[in-house]
Amino acid sequence: xxxxxxxxxxxxxxxxTVFCLRNLRKTMCYQGFRNKLCMRADIFLPSEIxxxxxxxxxxxxxxxxxxxxxxxxxxxxxxxxSTRLTRVQLREDFVRDRDLEAIRKQDLIELHLTYxxxxxxxxxxxxxxxxxxxxxxxxxxxxxxxxxKGGAPLACTEDSEDEDEDVPAARQAPETDFSFRGFDRLxxxxxxxxxxxxxxxxxxxxxxxxxxxxxSNVRLQGAAFLTQWRERLASLVLYNVDLSEEVVGTVxxxxxxxxxxLSRESRRNVKFKMTRKILTVLVxxxxxxxxxxxxxxxxxxxCTVPHFEEAVGRPSTEPCKSSIYPLQxxxxxxxxxxxxxTTLCNVTHIPAYKVTGSKNEDQVLNAIEAYTEFRPELxxxxxxxxxxxxxxxxxxxxxxxxxxxxxxxxxxxxxxxIQVTGSAALFYLTNTEYRSDQSxxxxxxxxxxxxxxxxxxxxxxVQRNCCLTLCNFSIPEELEFQYSRVNQLLLKILEPARQDxxxxxxAVHLCNALVCQVDNHHKEAVGKMGFVKTMLNLIxxxxxxxxxxxxxxxxxxxxxxxxxxxxxxxxMFLNCHGMSLFLECLEEFPDKQELHRNMLGLLGNVAEVKSxxxxxxxxxxxxxxxxxxxSKADGIEVSYNACGVLSHIMFDGPQVWSMExxxxxxxxxxxxxxxxxxxxxxxxxxxxxxxxxxxxxLPQSIAPVSQHxxxxxxxxxxxxxxxxxxxxxxxxxxxxxxxxxxxLESSQPETKEMARKVMEQCENFKEDPMETxxxxxxxxxxxG
Numbered sequence: 001x002x003x004x005x006x007x008x009x010x011x012x013x014x015x016x017t018v019f020c021l022r023n024l025r026k027t028m029c030y031q032g033f034r035n036k037l038c039m040r041a042d043i044f045l046p047s048e049i050x051x052x053x054x055x056x057x058x059x060x061x062x063x064x065x066x067x068x069x070x071x072x073x074x075x076x077x078x079x080x081x082s083t084r085l086t087r088v089q090l091r092e093d094f095v096r097d098r099d100l101e102a103i104r105k106q107d108l109i110e111l112h113l114t115y116x117x118x119x120x121x122x123x124x125x126x127x128x129x130x131x132x133x134x135x136x137x138x139x140x141x142x143x144x145x146x147x148x149k150g151g152a153p154l155a156c157t158e159d160s161e162d163e164d165e166d167v168p169a170a171r172q173a174p175e176t177d178f179s180f181r182g183f184d185r186l187x188x189x190x191x192x193x194x195x196x197x198x199x200x201x202x203x204x205x206x207x208x209x210x211x212x213x214x215x216s217n218v219r220l221q222g223a224a225f226l227t228q229w230r231e232r233l234a235s236l237v238l239y240n241v242d243l244s245e246e247v248v249g250t251v252x253x254x255x256x257x258x259x260x261x262l263s264r265e266s267r268r269n270v271k272f273k274m275t276r277k278i279l280t281v282l283v284x285x286x287x288x289x290x291x292x293x294x295x296x297x298x299x300x301x302x303c304t305v306p307h308f309e310e311a312v313g314r315p316s317t318e319p320c321k322s323s324i325y326p327l328q329x330x331x332x333x334x335x336x337x338x339x340x341x342t343t344l345c346n347v348t349h350i351p352a353y354k355v356t357g358s359k360n361e362d363q364v365l366n367a368i369e370a371y372t373e374f375r376p377e378l379x380x381x382x383x384x385x386x387x388x389x390x391x392x393x394x395x396x397x398x399x400x401x402x403x404x405x406x407x408x409x410x411x412x413x414x415x416x417x418i419q420v421t422g423s424a425a426l427f428y429l430t431n432t433e434y435r436s437d438q439s440x441x442x443x444x445x446x447x448x449x450x451x452x453x454x455x456x457x458x459x460x461x462v463q464r465n466c467c468l469t470l471c472n473f474s475i476p477e478e479l480e481f482q483y484s485r486v487n488q489l490l491l492k493i494l495e496p497a498r499q500d501x502x503x504x505x506x507a508v509h510l511c512n513a514l515v516c517q518v519d520n521h522h523k524e525a526v527g528k529m530g531f532v533k534t535m536l537n538l539i540x541x542x543x544x545x546x547x548x549x550x551x552x553x554x555x556x557x558x559x560x561x562x563x564x565x566x567x568x569x570x571x572m573f574l575n576c577h578g579m580s581l582f583l584e585c586l587e588e589f590p591d592k593q594e595l596h597r598n599m600l601g602l603l604g605n606v607a608e609v610k611s612x613x614x615x616x617x618x619x620x621x622x623x624x625x626x627x628x629x630x631s632k633a634d635g636i637e638v639s640y641n642a643c644g645v646l647s648h649i650m651f652d653g654p655q656v657w658s659m660e661x662x663x664x665x666x667x668x669x670x671x672x673x674x675x676x677x678x679x680x681x682x683x684x685x686x687x688x689x690x691x692x693x694x695x696x697x698l699p700q701s702i703a704p705v706s707q708h709x710x711x712x713x714x715x716x717x718x719x720x721x722x723x724x725x726x727x728x729x730x731x732x733x734x735x736x737x738x739x740x741x742x743x744l745e746s747s748q749p750e751t752k753e754m755a756r757k758v759m760e761q762c763e764n765f766k767e768d769p770m771e772t773x774x775x776x777x778x779x780x781x782x783x784g
Contacts (some may be wrong), residue, residue: 008441017049017056024070037072039082047084050077055089062092063410063448065455065485069094074102091115092414097122097149107133112190114373115141120149121175131182140192140214140374146175147195174198181206192216192237192374201225212259215241216374223250235259239293239375243272252285259336260286263295265377266341276303279326287331293338293370295356295378304347316349323347340367340378358382361389365397368404376412383408383421390428398434402442405429409449416462419453423465426450430472443473447482454489460500463493467506475513476522487514487526491534501551508538508551512558517689523562527569535559536576543581548589556585556598563605565690570606574615578602586624593633597685600628600641607648608693617649619659626667629674636678637685643671643709648693650703668705675709680716688717688725691732698737701746708751711741715754718761726765735759 020027024037028045032038045053054077060067077083085103087110095116100123108130113119123145127137139145174197180186189210194200196219204210205225212235213226220241226233233254239261241247251260260282264270274297283289304323311321319330324344327334330351337352339345345357356370357363367382386401395401405422412418426446430438446469454466470486473479479486493507511531515523535555542552559578563569582599589595603625606612616622628642646667657664688694697703697710714734717725729735738755741747747755 013052014056017052018060021053021057021060022067029076037070037076039076039079043082045083047086050083050085051087054085055087058090058094059410061094062413063452065452072102074099077103078105080105080107086110088112089114093118095119097126100126104129106130109133110136112136112138113140113142113145114138117142117144119145121145121147121178122149124175124178128178128182131180131184131186133185134183135185136188137183137186138188138190138214139194140190140216143193143195146178146198148173148175178203179206180204183207184209186210188212188235190214190216190237190374191218192239194218211235213237214239214374217241220247223247226250227253230254231256233257234288237261240264240268242270248278248282252281255286256288257286258288259291260289261291261293261338262297263293263338263340264297265375266296266298268296273297274299276326279303280329283326283329289330290334291336292334293336293356294344295338295340295342297342299342299344303344307348310348317351317353318349319351321349322351323349324351327351336370338370339363340371340382356382358385361386361393361396361401364389365400365404368408372404372408372411376408376415376418379408379412380415380417380421383418383425387421387425387428390425395429395434398429398437399442402426402429402438402446406445406449409453413452413456416457416459419457420459420461420465423450423453423462423469427465427469427472430469432472435472443478444481447473447479447486451482451485451489454493460503464500464503464506467493467503467510470510471506475510476516476518479514480518480522483514483518483522484525484529487511487531488529490514491529491531494534494538504538505550505554508535508554508558511535512554512561515558515562517687520566523564523566524568527562527566527572531562532559532569532572532578533576536573536578536581539581539585543584543588546588548585548592548595552585553592553594553598556595556602560598560602560605563602565605565608565693567609567612570609570612573602573606574612579615579621583620583624593638596628596631597634597637597641600638600645601686604641604644604648607645610652613649613652614656616645617656617659619661622646622649622659622662622667626662626670629670634685636682639674640678640713643674644713646671647697647703647706647709651697651700651706653702668703671705671709675705675712678712678716680712681720682716683720684716688728691725691729691734695732695734695737698734699740699744701744704746704748704751707741708748708754711738711751711754711758714738715758715761718758718765722761722765726762729758730762730766735762 025031028040028043029037030040057073061069077085085106085108088103088108089112090099091114093116095113096118097120100119104126111130111134119142174195180203183206186207187209189207189212191200192214193216200215200218200220201222205228209232210229211232213233214237216237216239218241223246226236227250230253234256236251236254236257236259238247243262251257262274274294276299279294303325305325310323317333319328319333322328322330324347334352336354337350338356339350340356340358342357345355345359345363354366355363356367364382364385368379368386371378371382383405386395386405389395390401405425408418409422430443430446450466450469453462457463470479476483490507490511493503494511515526515531535558538551538555542548559573563573582603585595585599603616607616625642625646629639631638631642650664650668654664691714694710694713697706700707714729718729738759741755742752
């Protein structure tokens, strides 16, 4: 079978890197003085490996909640004789001054710092140590790096390395001692979001060899200084820079530009207007342009060819056919053209191979791809448009769409607007319509970013979107690789006393599905997280409100599932006053059949635990169970489960029956009557993973009615669902136990007759193991 798109395995390099980072002390490190992490003396790592270690470490810190950061991780790369770093990408507040200082002896070629707001001017000194080798530097969004922390001067001593590390960088006076003098190899520089009181011109003037400059959101006093690089500058980004005739005039002097970005966020109020004349002269004078972005600009005069004059035929990238007049001046199609948030993106003929806009899916995906890293405000709008495409129309580039949304959610884990729109888009991109095209790995990536969002934000919309997206997956199978984490998050959602009703309903549904048909060790682990108590708290709140809704029914169903063959969870149910809530629910909601079935199924699990049965053996509980034998709720389910509870209690013998009323023999008579009233061909709303609790009731003479109930249960299941239950009964040795039933004198004639029929059914199945119930199976919503 061909692999699905997006299912390519990780490289051995990636797998080994992640393994080493998760097991540093077992691979390349040891615990040194004062528990400091140290590199082993026999380790020598080249730059390819060191770069991968550092960059993967940052990714794990931001995207994997189970990954534990190391306090002295960057110190491992302090000695260039054993470790070589050349290309490092660090982001968010996690990065501190001392982390950069730890690697100051490295000959870095690329250093990308993005949104590192914990860095102060101490890190400018560290930057100076890279000046002889640095070719590419990004300081985008590092708003505090140009300010002294706590009034400390730039030339701090190495002895002050840990001073004020845990104190956020408080803005004091701007740092005036730093200069880019000596950064002679620096070619690519991103100073996006440079603070307003830091003058860009004086900061940049010492640079001689810049070929790419990003001044997004920077306030410029003037732009003439840019002409010092007129022969070299190939890329200039002036996103959200206040444009003027003077700025445009300067740009026109930069004749070697290949990439020019004059875009802006459309909501900004600016005096400058992009006219047809300005756009024309830009295209005419900048002959080497291959990439142009004018997103967000409103054109004052008509830049587009009237529809009736447009070239006929399919959309064309040929400049001569361009529907945008100024772009007819191009000598060749552009590689990239940013038209997002403009009316120009809607025309027919656009002379560019890749266009951002909102006209169609391709333009929207291009916008997400182009703007995610540094322009989350635009990426947010584009993802919202992708959401509409997936919801209303059809997403034809599913793999690309999912990968772009996942990348945006990872990149902007702390941006609420991205998390809201991204999680909403994922809900529609992972639904049934698209599921067959998605690989296991891709769906796991979706689950990871959804759980990241749930961890980071307790806000209603994010939580609802994330929970709804999880409902698109096969549960518990597809969530098992994150089983503990997802349960913890859901229980946390359900902790507040008055959670949003819709989130509560979805979260309880997910909790129920997660404990259905999983191994007992999973159930025990979730039980220890407080699952039982959380469900009972929800039930208590619904009782106070006198409301029996889906939350109430799902909560009891979840308790039924999590107590299946898990005595510890059954004990928790009793310890948390579950029986009193059971009685209150019966009294408050006497006609709720689904509720009664779920509650009795749960108590059947409790009754299977011998050490807990004495707590059920009270006149009040026995009377309630006896009365429920006559219930017709949900077919035979309530009566069947009540009889099951009593069958296990009867199996303990008459010596434990210490009450006078109701009498044991009277209860047994009622049990016989109930069993005889059931239709043995009844279809069931129950699922047995093991017959062990039933089989233990067969070879005994203490309670013939319990034996009869067990035999009836087996006969019903193997008759109605032979392909599922005949193999299970044979595998667990049920046939030999039924033979013993036939041998016991205490066994009732009708019990023996039913036992023979069960054995015959299994024998027939072995001879002809074909489905005999028209391919229909029970609804396995709960586990009995």
